[in-house]
Amino acid sequence: MKYTELSPSALAAEYDKVLAEFEGWKAKGLKLNMARGKPGKQQLALSTELLSVLTDPADCVDEGIDARNYGELCGLPCARQFFAELLGCKSSQVFAGGNASLTLMYDTVSKAMTHGMLHSERPWCREEGLKWLCPAPGYDRHFKITESFGFELITVPMTPTGPDMDLVEELIRDPKVKGMWNVPKYSNPDGIVYSDETVRRLASMKPAAPDFLLIWDNAYCVHGFDGAYVPFADILSLCAQYGNADMVIEYASTSKITLPGAGIACFACSEANLAYLQKLMDVQLISYDKINQLRHVRFLRDKAHTLALMEKHAAILKPKFDRVVSILEREIAPLGLAEWNRPKGGYFVSVNTLPGLAKRTVALVKEAGVVMTGAGATFPYGKDPNDSNIRVAPSLPPVEELEQAMEIFCCCLKLAALEQCREQ
């Protein structure tokens, strides 16, 4: 059955039925949340040991460094080594930071504005009309950073193999294009893994701007939940192979490995970039919290042990993603109102409705007591040209609440579609 094929009276009947269902949900006064990629309580419990792994002062000294005291701008050597193994780079390329990779990314862009990057002719704030490439749908917080600093955001459509590289290679010929956001593995929100070909084309591109910044947010580097661990290339080596050693900065964190509010983060880049940034950061801080870095290394140990922990996360997450997809398949697929991905990792199901339905659906969903990411948020300036993409974040609610939230979502999507049919 397609709504567009219904007779006016059948359409009216279907509308009344779905509206009644919607009113029924509203009457329940539920308060559910599928807005952000927030781990649920069960996942937080996996890292309880983190809280007690470091309680003896004698344990606070690592490789001769007392983690309790000042010092070690680039982080504890063991924390740098931990991230280096995770990302496949060298520990001399890693800066171990605080609890937020987002902050490290913001600070990089901010320093480019006020001081310039290693190969900048001047601070970016002294240039006019700067632009930034934004693969979309993408991560709203990325887009907000470059929007906040006044860049013109240029949308690059995502394909199943990553950003449209023909377009990227065209756009970087403009010296005003200063950088590009990337979530190369399990992209937010599509769950796309960049293909080897895409990664190679990105690593080898020759932007007109000498200080082009390829931001490589490896937020979900070990965050698969369906199938075996998916290896990935070390983007730092790859860029170096193509003579682009200083073009890329990679970011990662344990926010979705241990505790979102109290993890540790890092960036990794060429030694030349690190030396440059270190000099700037030496003015900003003495070091990030080294006790929490040490706590993490003691708890996570190494990559193998971390991957074992990620399997426990997967066991909690996969049933939630399965429920989201199966409810969509049951309720929405027969009506042809939307398509969606079936991610094998990451934190989101990206739903693409028929054009013009996303905003109305999210508004109705909110009325019925479910908070979702705002429609359009996955596009630059929060404007989805088709009003179609909706990001579903299934991780936070327990399964039974998630099912209710998805029933409501499907009901609201139907209602939005029926409203649209009736208007036409």
Added chain:
Amino acid sequence: MKYTELSPSALAAEYDKVLAEFEGWKAKGLKLNMARGKPGKQQLALSTELLSVLTDPADCVDEGIDARNYGELCGLPCARQFFAELLGCKSSQVFAGGNASLTLMYDTVSKAMTHGMLHSERPWCREEGLKWLCPAPGYDRHFKITESFGFELITVPMTPTGPDMDLVEELIRDPKVKGMWNVPKYSNPDGIVYSDETVRRLASMKPAAPDFLLIWDNAYCVHGFDGAYVPFADILSLCAQYGNADMVIEYASTSKITLPGAGIACFACSEANLAYLQKLMDVQLISYDKINQLRHVRFLRDKAHTLALMEKHAAILKPKFDRVVSILEREIAPLGLAEWNRPKGGYFVSVNTLPGLAKRTVALVKEAGVVMTGAGATFPYGKDPNDSNIRVAPSLPPVEELEQAMEIFCCCLKLAALEQCREQ
């Protein structure tokens, strides 16, 4: 005995004697450190309980907020309340952050550059020739921040009651003067407590720049070690009284209350400023580490309990400061080679040698195996016009090492003075 009063032969004899002493120290191959205000091991041990105060996941929820998860940009309400009580302001005026107040200060100036402050007509990076007031001797890391962003640093001499206010009131008539550093209690390095009159004059001043930023780094707000706790005015209320509510931002941290590398920090300002900054910071982060905030509140509890802890720090610090001063009095006072303060709080003894001796003394001290803060560091651009000020940081070494380091310091100061006499 004054060196300048000695006969040439007596001078030569004294020189030989002091040089021999210096060579003796050198031969010992010591490695001692009086460079930074780093707490010693005994002090770190006072906060051992901090490491184990929060190990049960059930304890991670405070006022309904799970500190482990994302959220609460301005910090946990209980952490904001803790700092509010400490500083005497309202919790609605407090932003609770990560482990470094220095980073919060840097970020404030950085945001002023890229976005402007609440009352700015434009981002500061769009203006030319900006200036910043630097009471000196002062904190080298403060000066470095504004130097890094390209401000012209203007030295304001410190007096026993705080910065020279006649000069400050003159300088702020220049609209290019955008702000001023302050450590109002136990100033770094002089240990000066701003007088009530100085504080009132600062709070009531009318700078020509509409977006003048009075940075109030209350780094040593509860850090007395000699005598009863010294209360201080709430600078936020005081500025508000004079119609300057949005002129000031205050900073504090627990770096020298609990663990330097793993404490918590805050800034406090008018609600209007906080609303403005919060909007900018919302792009930069989701929140700082709330688990560490909660850990601190559980451990420190409140102001009274914190002051009790500070008395234990005082019991460790006071003997160290006493030793520094008594060795200076024994070795240097009779020769009239320098003067120094006798601080009742803070982390430093500020030594002012006769002109032209500071650099040479610190160089000799280094040769003999003692690291000190570089001479000149306490002045803008690292340039002390009299080459006179040396910052002694007695907190890190155990008492017996501190005594050695101070013997070496006095020996080197004598040697530098004798060299100078011989040259003249």
